[in-house]
Amino acid sequence: MHNTSISNVHVNLCSTVLSLRGLRTVTQPYQDDSEEYTLCWNGEAWSIFGESNSGNDTEAVYRLLVDAVKTVSASDVHDVLIHNASNIACNIARALSHVSGPYAFVFFDRPQGRVFFGRDFLGRRSLLTRITESGEVIIASVSAGDPRDGWVEVEADGVYCLDLSASASCSALPGSQTQKVGSFVTGQAPYHFAQDAEAEVGLSNSVIPRLSLNKNTLPIHLPLTTASLAVANLETCLRESLVLRVLNIPDPPDYDNRKDFVSKARLAILFSGGLDCTVLARISHELLPASEPIDLLNVAFENPRIHKEARADLAGLTEAYELCPDRITGRTSYAELVRTSPxxxxxxxxxNVPYTETSEHRQEIISLMHPHNTVMDLSIACALYFAARGQGQIRSSASRGSLPYTTSARVLLSGLGADELFGGYTRHATAFRRGGYPALLDELELDVSRLGKRNLGRDDRVMAHWGREVRFPYLDEKLLSWALNVSLIEKCGFGEAEVQLSANDEGCRTLEPGKKVLRCLASKLGLEGVAREKKRAIQFGARTAKMQAGKTKGTQLLS
Known part of the structure; x- marks a missing residue:
C-alpha cells in the first residue's frame, strides 16, 4: 500500500498479486528508488515490442510507462506545452499498443499529479470506477456490489487520464472523450492499431489488430479438410498462444507439501467437453511434461425447475447431475482425451452444485459481477463462479469410487472467442440460410466489432474471487489477427462445393460448417467425436438458466 498527497489531494494505492510470472514476487504497488511513479498492474505481458518478456511483468511495464512519461515522441514536438497530460497519455497509449497480453493498470505520476489507467483492447481484465458522494474517485478491480454506488466499467479502448493538479485539463487529447469526474476532468487517448503502422512513426510493432473482418469472399474450390493450409495455420497460431499460457506456470502454494493422495496440478481447463476447450486440452497435453496432471473442471447444477423429482433422494440427484448436457459431453470428451493421450x-x-448452495452464494455472485445486473449475467456468472472454485469429485481407480477434490491450479484456460472468430453460433448458420455470405459476414462483423465490449471484466471478477487467473488462448493477438484477415471460406464450411475428397478426408465432409477449421483441427488431432460436437451455451449446458418457474428473459434486470 502506498499513500501520497498533492496539495489538498490524497492518493491511496493498494494491490494484491497472484505472482504467476517471473522468478520472484515483486511487491505492489511498485516503485523504483526515485518514488516518483507508482504502478498497480494486473496482467500478463507476453511480449513487449515483439520481444518475449522473461523477467517480471510488473517491472518491465513500469519501465515502459516511465519512459513514455519522460519521452515526447516526434509527433508531439510542435506542442507548446510539451509535457501536458494529452502528450503523456498518448505516449502511454502508444507504448501499451506494443504490449501483448491481458491487463488492467493504474499508473500514478506523482510529480505532475496525474493518474493514468485502462484495460487492454479486449477488456480481458476487470477495472471499475466510482465517484462517491464526497467527491472521492475510486478505481478498482472489484466493486462493493451495491447498485446504488454507481460503479461503471472502464471502456477497453485506450488510456484514461485523471489530472489531480489545480490546472487539470485533459481536453486536448486527440480524438478523446472527456467527462467530469467530481471536480476533475478525465480524458481518453485511444490505443493504436497494427494497421496504422505505416501512417505513424514507431508503430510497426503494434500488436493490436483492428477489430474488423476481411469481407472478401473467394469462390470455394475445395472444402476445408485436415490437410488444408488454414487448418495448419490455425494449429500453429494456437500452439504459439498456448506455449505462452501453459508453460512455466509457478508451482501452486505448498506444492512440495503433498498431503493429498494426488500430485498438485498447475493448470486447469474450464471443461464443458465442447470443441473449443477440448482442442485446448489436447494441444496443452503436447506442450506440458508428461508428469504434470491437467484438471478438467466440469460443472453441473441442480435446477429445481428440471429436477423436481430428483430431489427426493441422493441417488436421484446424483443421476440428475450426470444427465446435465455438459456433464454428458464432458465425460465423452474426457474419454476421447484419455484414448488419444493415455x-x-x-x-x-x-x-456438482445443489440448488441450496447456489442460493447461498447468489448474493456474493451478484456482488462480484456488478455492475452487470441481468438474469443472463447471473446464469453465466454462476457457472463460472463454481467452476473456478474447482471443488468437486474425481474418480479413483484404487477405491473404485469418487473422492473429494479441489484443484490446486491457479491458471484456468477458457475457450471463449472461438465462436465469434470462426462462426460457431447458431445465429451464424441462420444468417447464412437467410441471406447467404453477405448476411453471414455482417453477423460475424458485428460479433468481431463487439469483442472489446464482451463481458470479460465480469468473468474476471467472478473467477479471480478464488485466487485464480483465467487465460483465453483464442484471444491471443497473433491468432486474432490471423483469424480476422483470412477469408471466410478458410474458417467456415458454409456453402462448400460438393467435390470429390480423398479417402482420408472423406470424414470432413460431414462436419458442421460452423467453426469448421477448428473441427478439422480436432479431427487432425484424433478427436473425431469432439469434431462433431454441437455448440451449447454454458448456462444451458450446466443448467443454470431459468432455475425458477415463470417467464423471464435474459435481459431482465435482477430485483
Missing amino acids: ARDWRFVAI
Whole structure:
C-alpha cells in the first residue's frame, strides 16, 4: 500500500498479486528508488515490442510507462506545452499498443499529479470506477456490489487520464472523450492499431489488430479438410498462444507439501467437453511434461425447475447431475482425451452444485459481477463462479469410487472467442440460410466489432474471487489477427462445393460448417467425436438458466 498527497489531494494505492510470472514476487504497488511513479498492474505481458518478456511483468511495464512519461515522441514536438497530460497519455497509449497480453493498470505520476489507467483492447481484465458522494474517485478491480454506488466499467479502448493538479485539463487529447469526474476532468487517448503502422512513426510493432473482418469472399474450390493450409495455420497460431499460457506456470502454494493422495496440478481447463476447450486440452497435453496432471473442471447444477423429482433422494440427484448436457459431453470428451493421450493424468473434476448452495452464494455472485445486473449475467456468472472454485469429485481407480477434490491450479484456460472468430453460433448458420455470405459476414462483423465490449471484466471478477487467473488462448493477438484477415471460406464450411475428397478426408465432409477449421483441427488431432460436437451455451449446458418457474428473459434486470 502506498499513500501520497498533492496539495489538498490524497492518493491511496493498494494491490494484491497472484505472482504467476517471473522468478520472484515483486511487491505492489511498485516503485523504483526515485518514488516518483507508482504502478498497480494486473496482467500478463507476453511480449513487449515483439520481444518475449522473461523477467517480471510488473517491472518491465513500469519501465515502459516511465519512459513514455519522460519521452515526447516526434509527433508531439510542435506542442507548446510539451509535457501536458494529452502528450503523456498518448505516449502511454502508444507504448501499451506494443504490449501483448491481458491487463488492467493504474499508473500514478506523482510529480505532475496525474493518474493514468485502462484495460487492454479486449477488456480481458476487470477495472471499475466510482465517484462517491464526497467527491472521492475510486478505481478498482472489484466493486462493493451495491447498485446504488454507481460503479461503471472502464471502456477497453485506450488510456484514461485523471489530472489531480489545480490546472487539470485533459481536453486536448486527440480524438478523446472527456467527462467530469467530481471536480476533475478525465480524458481518453485511444490505443493504436497494427494497421496504422505505416501512417505513424514507431508503430510497426503494434500488436493490436483492428477489430474488423476481411469481407472478401473467394469462390470455394475445395472444402476445408485436415490437410488444408488454414487448418495448419490455425494449429500453429494456437500452439504459439498456448506455449505462452501453459508453460512455466509457478508451482501452486505448498506444492512440495503433498498431503493429498494426488500430485498438485498447475493448470486447469474450464471443461464443458465442447470443441473449443477440448482442442485446448489436447494441444496443452503436447506442450506440458508428461508428469504434470491437467484438471478438467466440469460443472453441473441442480435446477429445481428440471429436477423436481430428483430431489427426493441422493441417488436421484446424483443421476440428475450426470444427465446435465455438459456433464454428458464432458465425460465423452474426457474419454476421447484419455484414448488419444493415455500417458497424461487427466483429472475429470465433477463439480456438482445443489440448488441450496447456489442460493447461498447468489448474493456474493451478484456482488462480484456488478455492475452487470441481468438474469443472463447471473446464469453465466454462476457457472463460472463454481467452476473456478474447482471443488468437486474425481474418480479413483484404487477405491473404485469418487473422492473429494479441489484443484490446486491457479491458471484456468477458457475457450471463449472461438465462436465469434470462426462462426460457431447458431445465429451464424441462420444468417447464412437467410441471406447467404453477405448476411453471414455482417453477423460475424458485428460479433468481431463487439469483442472489446464482451463481458470479460465480469468473468474476471467472478473467477479471480478464488485466487485464480483465467487465460483465453483464442484471444491471443497473433491468432486474432490471423483469424480476422483470412477469408471466410478458410474458417467456415458454409456453402462448400460438393467435390470429390480423398479417402482420408472423406470424414470432413460431414462436419458442421460452423467453426469448421477448428473441427478439422480436432479431427487432425484424433478427436473425431469432439469434431462433431454441437455448440451449447454454458448456462444451458450446466443448467443454470431459468432455475425458477415463470417467464423471464435474459435481459431482465435482477430485483
